[in-house]
Amino acid sequence: MKILIYSPLFYPSIGGLETIISTSAYEFTHQGHEVKLISQTPATDSKKFPFEVIRQPKIRQVLKLTQWCDIYLQGCVSLKGLWPLMFISKPLVITHQTWYRSLDGSMNWQNRLKHMVTHFATNISASHALAKSIPAASSVIPNSYSEDIFYEMPEVYRSxxxxxxxxxxxxxxxxxxxxxxxxxxxxxxxxxxxxxxxxxxxxxxxxxxxxxxxxxxxxxxxxxxxxxxxxxxxxxxxxxxxxxxxxxxxxxxxxxxxxxxxxxxxxxxxxxxxxxxxxxxxxxxxxxxxxxxxxxxxxxxxxxxxxxxxxxxxxxxxxxxxxxxxxxxxxxxxx
Structure with a gap:
């Protein structure tokens, strides 16, 4: 399966969504799938990934990548990243990791548009509360943690x-x-x-x-x-x-x-x-x-x-x- 991930923020940017997208891309690759990732975050070092990262691509590159993929996956709804699907029909999958609303619960026009987009996507939410917050149907798949880093140390006294x-x-x-x-x-x-x-x-x-x-x-x-x-x-x-x-x-x-x-x-x-x-x-x-x-x-x-x-x-x-x-x-x- 060819998976194209669109994530405006990615390494070296650090945050919860960036970590979730990175972990997913690693695991998809490890399980035998082809992964390419589009990001608007410029690189500041030469870190290598087991999947291709295309940073700040031009319009022609984005269209070519969209044509290549079997699945177009977004980390949260990114309105700026949806335009290729207006020209090339591909299954859109969105993983929802945050609320599309202001802190006071109100919604601006961008958030209303993001809610509208969910009707045209296959939605995956990190929690049941997130799934209930969007108008379209959504599967619930929780987030993972770094099990290679966080584990019990029996030798440490829990004092x-x-x-x-x-x-x-x-x-x-x-x-x-x-x-x-x-x-x-x-x-x-x-x-x-x-x-x-x-x-x-x-x-x-x-x-x-x-x-x-x-x-x-x-x-x-x-x-x-x-x-x-x-x-x-x-x-x-x-x-x-x-x-x-x-x-x-x-x-x-x-x-x-x-x-x-x-x-x-x-x-x-x-x-x-x-x-x-x-x-x-x-x-x-x-x-x-x-x-x-x-x-x-x-x-x-x-x-x-x-x-x-x-x-x-x-x-x-x-x-x-x-x-x-x-x-x-x-x-x-x-x-």
Whole structure:
């Protein structure tokens, strides 16, 4: 099968969608299919890929590539990338990884047009919430995580209680977690919290911890990657993902689960799909419920064991190979 992927952003650009597209392209190639990828991101180094990457192609190149392929796959709806299909008819497949709406829920004309496009495509959504957000029918195939990077280290003692991993921005709700920590202190529990990441809200969060007199319980660990990150996650019992906004999916939850953490996360959007049976969800921005859940888990550590026992089966559906196979099953039916 010849698969042409259109992804405006790609390496060296770094982001969730870029990672998902790259992983898919690698796996499609590994499973014996021909893959070519169009991107508008210029190269800044000489990194090689097992598939051809065509950057900023001219119109004639795009038409030639569209003629070549059996499947035209887009990472989210890209209006600028649809024009070749007006001249050359090919099956359009779109993988939906985010909402087509503004933060306040409103939709501009571009988002309305993107919704219209879904009626003419085979749609694949990363979560059930995303599938429900578009007007056309959509299959649900979850995202994968990097199983070669994130895994349990039995030699690491799981001595710490709470960990957050992500950018320190207001949407991620770290302030709610710090508030919950202060409430737990009043209830007689003083768990330690490790905050992994950086961002514009860091100074406010540090001040909040100071104002609540819990600075000794909060460790701002900064950015950690690969082995150092995985080892740190393995030393914690519970990962908290307290996003205020509705996460489209939540690969970070899979990474935490793979490292042996039980995940507590907000239930809006697709994060609950990523957590599955390996943790507990709470209403977005509900500090009281978040506090109660953490208190319950720390007070009854046997519950953590029950959630961890379900990790293997849950993660099996989120390996790169399993997710790619699910995609290919749909793509092969189209041709």
């Amino acid at each position: 710490q209680e709470l960990v957050f991993l992500g950018r320190l921005v207001s949407d991620k709700g770290v302030n709610l977690l710090i508030e919950a920590l202060a409430q737990l202190k009043k209830m007689g529990l003083t768990p330690k919290l490790t905050i992994i990441g950086s961002g514009p809200e860091e100074s406010k969060l540090r001040q909040q911890a100071k104002d609540l007199e819990i600075t000794k319980q909060v460790n701002f660990a900064g950015i950690k990657v690969e082995y150092e990150l995985v080892k740190l996650l393995n030393s914690h019992q519970i990962m908290v993902v307290p996003s205020i906004w509705d996460e489209p999916f939540g690969i970070v939850a899979l990474e935490g689960i793979a490292c042996g953490c039980v995940v507590v996360g907000s239930e809006g959007g697709g994060l609950k799909d990523a957590i599955g049976p390996c943790g507990v969800t709470f209403p977005n921005a509900n500090v009281e419920r978040l506090t109660h859940i953490i208190f319950d888990l720390l007070s009854h550590p046997e519950k953590l064991t029950v959630y961890r026992e379900k990790a293997g089966a849950h993660l099996a559906d989120h390996t790169s190979k399993a997710v790619a196979a699910a995609y290919l099953k749909i793509l092969e039916r189209l041709i």
